[in-house]
Amino acid sequence: MSHPQSTPSAKPHLISFKLCPFVQRSAITLLYKNVDFDITYIDLADLPQWFSDISPLGKVPVLKVDGTVLFESAVINEYLDETSGGGLLPADPLQKALNRAWIEVGSEMIIAQYRMLTADTEQNSRDARDALEKHLQRIEAAFGDGPYFNGAQLSLVDTAYAPIFLRLEIIERQHPIGLLDNKPRLAAWAQTLLGLDAVRRSVVDDFESLFIEYFKSHGGWLGAQFGQDN
Numbered sequence: 001m002s003h004p005q006s007t008p009s010a011k012p013h014l015i016s017f018k019l020c021p022f023v024q025r026s027a028i029t030l031l032y033k034n035v036d037f038d039i040t041y042i043d044l045a046d047l048p049q050w051f052s053d054i055s056p057l058g059k060v061p062v063l064k065v066d067g068t069v070l071f072e073s074a075v076i077n078e079y080l081d082e083t084s085g086g087g088l089l090p091a092d093p094l095q096k097a098l099n100r101a102w103i104e105v106g107s108e109m110i111i112a113q114y115r116m117l118t119a120d121t122e123q124n125s126r127d128a129r130d131a132l133e134k135h136l137q138r139i140e141a142a143f144g145d146g147p148y149f150n151g152a153q154l155s156l157v158d159t160a161y162a163p164i165f166l167r168l169e170i171i172e173r174q175h176p177i178g179l180l181d182n183k184p185r186l187a188a189w190a191q192t193l194l195g196l197d198a199v200r201r202s203v204v205d206d207f208e209s210l211f212i213e214y215f216k217s218h219g220g221w222l223g224a225q226f227g228q229d230n
């Protein structure tokens, strides 16, 4: 078996679903690092056969690099960082391990956020909200002086959490649930991340309306509340 070279010679190609927060992590990293890339959007409700053929877990993101298929957002992001000069994870092994652990917490939170949005009853949605609240309180306690998770410099932890804050901001406009209330460090962190050009450009222009429509029509209690208080 021949192994591809580790240095990419062609543009990386990101396979995306417009609403996926995991893909957004990779899009932010690509944009922040000014890496030129191609992007193809698929519909997760109607998977194309070519995607099922190449994606080991049937999930996005997938990043194709010179014919090699990479998957798992955290892995893709480390690859993108390493091949574009590094700098998005601490050099110190202990701090690097800790950053990876917090990225993993972020993945759990993305799943909790999706559960909150799609839970069928008010009670189940509130339970999911409370699970998210506990995670957020823990991060508020762990967060330093900012403006980024590691201090002055943006890291892969920031690119991993920005999609959560983007969605929280939209939810708050549609049906306030106060998840950033009494969390001044996280509120400031969210504003910093949402103000970044790479974050703003990491989703399609009509992301907000797609997001609202998707969750309004997905049978979840919270989505059904969207726009009702306005």
Ligand SMILES: N[C@@H](CCC(=O)N[C@@H](CS)C(=O)NCC(=O)O)C(=O)O
Pocket: 017, 019, 020, 021, 022, 023, 044, 058, 059, 060, 061, 071, 072, 073, 074, 107
């Ligand atoms: N651990 C994966 C999670 C990716 C993931 O769950 N992606 C969702 C969309 S946001 C997906 O492709 N779901 C399709 C499925 O589970 O069948 C990562 O970090 O990349």
